[in-house]
Amino acid sequence: MRAMVLEQPGTPLKLVERPDPQPADGEVRVRVAACGVCRTDVHVVDGELPNPKLPIVPGHEIVGYVETVGNGVDALAAGMRVGIPWLGHTCGHCPYCREGRENLCDHPLFTGYTRDGGFATHTVADGRYVFRLPQSGEDVATAPLLCAGLIGWRSLRMAGEGKKIGLFGFGAAAHIVTQVALWQGREVFAFTRPGDAAAQAFARKLGAHWASSSEEKPPEPLDCAIIYAPVGALVPAALSAVRKGGRVVCAGIHMSDIPSFPYRLLWEERELLSVANLTRKDGDEFFTVARQAGIVTETVTYPLSRANDALADLRMGRLQGAAVLVP
Ligand SMILES: [Zn+2]
Ligand SMILES: [Zn+2]
Numbered sequence: 001m002r003a004m005v006l007e008q009p010g011t012p013l014k015l016v017e018r019p020d021p022q023p024a025d026g027e028v029r030v031r032v033a034a035c036g037v038c039r040t041d042v043h044v045v046d047g048e049l050p051n052p053k054l055p056i057v058p059g060h061e062i063v064g065y066v067e068t069v070g071n072g073v074d075a076l077a078a079g080m081r082v083g084i085p086w087l088g089h090t091c092g093h094c095p096y097c098r099e100g101r102e103n104l105c106d107h108p109l110f111t112g113y114t115r116d117g118g119f120a121t122h123t124v125a126d127g128r129y130v131f132r133l134p135q136s137g138e139d140v141a142t143a144p145l146l147c148a149g150l151i152g153w154r155s156l157r158m159a160g161e162g163k164k165i166g167l168f169g170f171g172a173a174a175h176i177v178t179q180v181a182l183w184q185g186r187e188v189f190a191f192t193r194p195g196d197a198a199a200q201a202f203a204r205k206l207g208a209h210w211a212s213s214s215e216e217k218p219p220e221p222l223d224c225a226i227i228y229a230p231v232g233a234l235v236p237a238a239l240s241a242v243r244k245g246g247r248v249v250c251a252g253i254h255m256s257d258i259p260s261f262p263y264r265l266l267w268e269e270r271e272l273l274s275v276a277n278l279t280r281k282d283g284d285e286f287f288t289v290a291r292q293a294g295i296v297t298e299t300v301t302y303p304l305s306r307a308n309d310a311l312a313d314l315r316m317g318r319l320q321g322a323a324v325l326v327p
Helices: 039-045 139-146 148-158 172-183 197-205 234-241 280-293 304-315
Strands: 002-005 014-017 027-037 061-069 081-084 087-089 122-126 164-168 187-192 210-213 222-227 242-250 271-274 299-303 322-326
Touching: 002 304, 027 081, 027 139, 027 299, 027 304, 039 304, 061 122, 061 139, 081 139, 087 122, 139 148, 139 172, 139 280, 139 299, 139 322, 148 172, 148 242, 148 280, 164 172, 164 234, 172 187, 172 197, 172 280, 172 322, 187 197, 187 234, 197 210, 222 234, 234 242, 299 304, 304 322
Parallel strands: 164 187, 164 222, 187 210, 222 242, 242 271, 299 322
Antiparallel strands: 002 014, 027 061, 027 122, 027 322, 061 081
């Protein structure tokens, strides 16, 4: 197999050849057809998340085909088309797992962070954390659903039922969530980096009601907002954009520090919360919603060997939609 490997945070990924991985009991080997590049991969490579497994193969938006099935995996068979998400393993017995909140498990493994992921021609996954996908479908277009879509869905659900919803940071997740929110009959207000006319045009093209700089106030108070950009200054901005009783959801795994802000921005029962990881139930729900809502992803593809370019483009905000690696 070939893989793009991170040896030390803050250094470029290196293309390496390795023997094909063999699935242990309970695991499957998957031939990767496409792997999306997520903001979290940038955080891993840049050393912004603590204690990655090193060396690590990043990538947790994997679409591929099962090649080999380890002992004890009954639900999967060779040839099946599958998706592998960020949540790679949970312990099953901590208090969080027992109460159905496996996204908060005390002893988890995460694909592309604490176990090897999909920036590769092949990968091995715990068979219980693999989603079956329809046997036919566009592999590249499906890859971003595995994290941008799933975390987007979880964050949208946690934002509540509000009709007017603000999205701060208009990248891969927001471009999927916009389509779901419109399908649900909501109005989308898109906030981008100041001066990013291309992202604002992209948001309008997808049906956003309004799109402007995150330094602007929306034309009317919003019911809720989700922050996808890893920028702490957006927290007070989003709080000041929502109405009394409105809710702000931070959807990223990492954010720069939140500047201090006056209590009146939180006052009047505004709520601020974060979304962590996903559960397998989120996946089952979201893949149904994605089909019903007719989600169409916008992707920019890169060959596997150009993973560093994809990460750089994402880091600099140089692409619309989602970056996807193809082995
Ligand atoms: Zn657990
Ligand atoms: Zn992700």
